Amino acid sequence: MSLVSILTMVLKRIINNLSLMLAAVVGLVITVTLVASIPLYSEGMSEQLLYRQLTASAEQVQPKSAILMRHFEEASVGNTSSTAAPAPGAVAQTGNGPVVTASGNAYKPVTLDEYNKANAYLADQAESTVGIPRTLYVTYGQSDSLPLLSRTDDQSLQGREFAGYGYIAFIRDFETKIKLLAGRLPNPDPLPNGDLEAMMATAGLDEIGLDVGDRIVVVWEKQGKLTPINITITGRWYPRDTTDPYWFYQLDYFNNAIMVSEKTFLGHVAKTYEGIPHEFAWFMVFDVKSIRSDNVARVLDGINELRSRTATLLGNVRMELSPETILQDYETKLFFLKILLFVLSVPVIGIVLYYITISAGMIVDRQRNEIAILKSRGASTFQVLGVYLVEGAIFGGFALVVGPILGMSVAQFIGRTYTFLVFTNRDPLPVHITQQTMQFATGAIVLSVAAMIAPAVGAARYSIVAFKQEAGRSGRGPFWQRWFLDFALLGVAGYGYYMLSQRQSILTLGAAGDVFSDPLLLVVPWVFIFAAALVFLRFFPFLIEGISRAGSRVYGVSILLGLRQISRMPGQYTRLVLLLTLTLALGTFAASVAKTLDRNYNDRVMYQTGSDLALVESGNYDEVSETWSFQPVVEHTQVKGVQAVARIWRGVGNANVTGRGRPQEVKILGVDPPDIARVGWWREDFAPDSLVSLMNAMGANEKGAIVDAKFLTDFRLKIGDAIVVTIRQKPIDLIIVGSVTYFPSLWPDTDRFMITNLDYLFDQVGETPYDVWAKTDPEVPWREIVDQLRDKDFLVSRATDARETALRLRDDPGRTGIFGILTVGFLVAAMLTVLGFMLYSFLSAKRRMQQLGILRAMGLSITQLIGLFIFEQGFLIILGTAAGTVLGVMTGNLFIPFLQIKSEQHAGIPSFVVMTSWDDIYKIYAILGVILAFAFPAFIWMLARMKIHEAIKFGDETG
Structure with a gap:
């Protein structure tokens, strides 16, 4: 065949199968869009930050x-x-x-x-x-x-x-x-x-x-x-x-x-x-x-x-x-940001390419008879592949034009991501298509077209006789099962887990203190998800067979026929189940990562700050009497936005226990127990008792002190023991009334510390300047609060607002890009999964028309056929959703603890809390449910219109 004849054939095939071809085109466009959006976002976000940095005020003239x-x-x-x-x-x-x-x-x-x-x-x-x-x-x-x-x-x-x-x-x-x-x-x-x-x-x-x-x-x-x-x-x-x-x-x-x-x-x-x-x-x-x-x-x-x-x-x-x-x-940060996001997007791109492969595979399966006839009439394997290659080139050219343009919108979408599936209003990014964008898009097209024609390579080897013989045989298992690649990948993931547990890395992307600076944190979870999903598919037929046999005397006709159809031909279903499993595992893991990092970002900031707003204040010093005077701390609450306040005094002392070794330096935190219980931030795992119980114990005894747990161990002390702490060369008697593992703004990894009654301390050593922690109304800007306090003559020298600090951390371009890619990746994967199921439903119905017609002729009603379809689709969706959810939760529990940064000062304080974001998982279910709700009626309508003699005749023609 000449190039002109191939081109003519391709155009006719596209026109005659336009609805099927659109499924493959969608995959190509999405791949190019996703790949193009990464450099577009990276360059746009970095350029925006560069502009801010170049125009920001500084000390230099x-x-x-x-x-x-x-x-x-x-x-x-x-x-x-x-x-x-x-x-x-x-x-x-x-x-x-x-x-x-x-x-x-x-x-x-x-x-x-x-x-x-x-x-x-x-x-x-x-x-x-x-x-x-x-x-x-x-x-x-x-x-x-x-x-x-x-x-x-x-x-x-x-x-x-x-x-x-x-x-x-x-x-x-x-x-x-x-x-x-x-x-x-x-x-x-x-x-x-x-x-x-x-x-x-x-x-x-x-x-x-x-x-x-x-x-x-x-x-x-x-x-x-x-x-x-x-x-x-x-x-x-x-x-x-x-x-x-x-x-x-x-x-x-x-x-x-x-x-x-x-x-x-x-x-x-x-x-x-x-x-x-x-x-x-x-x-x-x-x-x-x-x-x-x-x-x-x-x-x-x-x-x-x-x-x-x-x-x-x-x-x-x-x-x-x-x-x-x-x-x-800027160039260094941009380089590492691109690598980070590309590594993160590899699983999503893999899912998209897998969708392209299975959608193209389903189309090729439908065209196998046509391919075999071409081969029998003298067409070579290369000529048959040339037809698909020309198709791919046409679709790829379209994707190259449309993909980068859509990628600009996706880049803006990523830039507005606040966390997983949550968005906020940010300034538009200065995105523009560059030569590098087109280079990445071209690379994506090459991969996509290769995935698109891969199924045709196998089909092009069969003549009409070989095709009919092959159609009559039961298919072999996929190559990855025959070569045990699923277990090999699971071993790779296990080794990666070991390296992460030993804090070893093969490479560092960007600053060593960044959450995702270790690429193993990005790669190993995805390898584990993919490997575990493949292992699940290996046992999928046995699971279906077991379910089928267990209830063969109980199930209705539709359910029993559906289970036997799935167990007899598992290869037709495993591809879609894998796509759904990977999509749900991706979404579940991403949601858990986002919620965990959000929670621990906030916890870290709140622990450092101690409350909503931390104020460093001073007072008035009288040089004659050598005493300090302060306005009543309660007057802070007269300012709009301040709901409650507590005094915080910091000092250093030497703790001495008779017969228990040399005095040891301790950090002292003086507080007002009733106030700190209302204002201070607290987490249940900081101590065996609640903050209120600890403060009540201190309030009941003015000499009461709460010490860190290691202090008790070092001195071999217990609750109720008396100690002497020297502060400013004055010995102060204290009684231990409780212990904590953590206490906001104190660091047990480097210091021994204790919390005492502030009034009792001041009675012993004299009153000196203290800080103030405030619980504030989030609707009132903290700068407005500070300005009002200064107007009332409070000597505020510095203020730290925990909410603003946490918000600033969330605006980090790497963090925004990570959650943006995860969100876009999940939405893309969910959409492609639904498209894959719709395409499968359509082609499966066409392929099984003869079978359905025979069942109809044997007496099954339209309602029973609809029940068969709904059960098959619903069972696969529920099974894939459950497997993906379990796999995502398992992956989160295994790998999310490694996201805790260990290279920064006071790393691991407070301890990392792994969260499973069930709220977001339910959102994922809802998104899939809404989309699938539109897919079922179309197929039900097609079944309702089916005529017996036409179905049997069509089955003979396609058989």
Whole structure:
């Protein structure tokens, strides 16, 4: 067959089987969409964070997208008051000898020609070299800091009667950025008497006692010779806008600058007084909005080229400011984020590819007779495969166009994920299709088309005779069962579990403290799920056979026929059961991961904070009486949003038990028992008793103390024993009334601690500043609460809101991407599972028309046939759902404990609580139920319209 004939055949096949082909096309489009969404999300989220980082306020004066390049002369002669750091390795010498550098070569100052070449390069080519628009370009030059005289007689000069220090400088476009408070702009040419004209900042003039019209002498020393430079002050200036990024140094730096025009500095100062230039600088600000994920590498290359080229032209050049570090950090984080999400999406992509394979397999099964006829009429295996390959190419081209566009929407969907199947409103991500996006999409198409034509490879080997013979035989088990690959994968998962339990890793993705930095945490659970699902399918036929035999005398006709049909031909059903099992296991495991991490993120934050809001406060100290005074703590509750408060005092003491070893340092937490019981955060596993019971025990005895469990063990103590704790050199008698394993804000892994009555402590050691824990209304912003407290004269120096801290953790791009991929993956898998069941139902009905027609002719009613169908589909769905749920819960219990970060400080405190998210699992059931509710009626309608003679005839034709 020629290519034209193959193409014609393919188009006819597509048109004649459009509804079936759409099932395969959906799988292709979803695969491409999912794969394309990962780089789109990763780049969009990272780009958004990069933009925030580049535009965030910081201590540095210059914008973070700015580049500052400075050239210093390698020697400062006769000067001890340099305004800028000397060049590395340069040695300043005085006297008549030559100035040399650290390399031993005679130093030659930069010439004006060299400066002009460098300046021309940066002015004309820097923008194109970096590759993004430049919004500001400033050139700057100055002398070193030089002494100033108010008169020029030899006595003043030789006697060094200096009025102060200053430096001659120029800065491009200076006249447009200042306000003239007095005088005028200086002329670029010298006056007839040889004086230069200059301006000074108003603060600088006031500092040295000069005014507009005064004359000042700058003394320049070269090789021991003092040379006066006469300057007339023509203007007093002040910045037009003090926040303008044009002022790339702190404004105070320019107070001592004697500002001349660029023409004056280069044409007269630098020429007349050779060697006087000390620094040249170029300051450029680039457009932050033009830095995108697809040009970051270009920008970094441009910055390196800028540095290298300028160094070639001028020599000693330092790039003292650039976004290079931020951009490099962005590239590193983006790289690891992409790997993380791709590794996480592998199971989902595998499910999608598996759907494509089984949907294509069901279509090929229906076309086997057609394939066998083609083979018998002379078509080669390659020609038959060519038909499917052309089909795949057509579908792949469509998916390549549609997939990345849909991927942009999916990327936004991922960006709005709050946790599994929960979404929030966030700013849209700056997503755009890049070359890399299309590369990933093309790779996905190759995989999808390969999965699509894989079933045709086996079918293309049979002639019509071989096909009829094969159809009459019972099929062999799948290759993975014959080669025991399911048990092999289960062994791999077991070894992975062992490595995780030993805290071993093959690779680290990103920072070592990230939850999913170990790829084994991503890979091993999915391998276990897949392996366990395959093992379940190995025993699936035996399970069905057992159920069938157990109730053969009890079941109705529809149920018995359904069970026997499934047990006789399990291969037709196991593919769908596997798809459903994997989908439910994925959803159940993902939901449990999300709920566990959410719970433990919150618990970790609450443990660190202690309550909803932690306030670090002070009081008023009377130096005469040497005492502190505080406003009543209860007055905090007069502020809107504060529901209850408790005082918290922290200190260190030495615990001493007679005859039990040396004193041991302990952390002391002083509290008011009734208040802390209302305000403090608590979890049941922190102690054998509840927080209320512990506080009641303390409240009943002012000397009562609660100690950590290890303290009891170390000192071999028990409840009721007395101890002495020395605080500020004062011994305090205490009685142990309870013990805890954990207590909020205290860390038993590094410290021994105890909780005591605060009033009793203050009676013993005196009152000192304490912190305050507050229970707050979540509807009232915590900053508003703090502002109101300060308005009421509470001395709040720092505040930590637990809710905001937890929310900030949830906005982490890696965490958002993980839950976004898991959510999208589950929804995709659920949709494909339903599509797979619908496709199977349709093709199965077509294939079994003869069987159903015979059953109808034997006397079975339409109701019984519908019951047969509903039982088959319902039984498989329930079985797959139950297996997937059990497998997901089992996987969660096995692997979720490994998600607890062990590399950070105080790791494992509080202990990790594994949660099975039954609420989300019920959501999963509901989603599947709603979708399947629309699938059943269509098939029931088809059965109701079936006619006996047509069904038998159709069965003969397809048989």
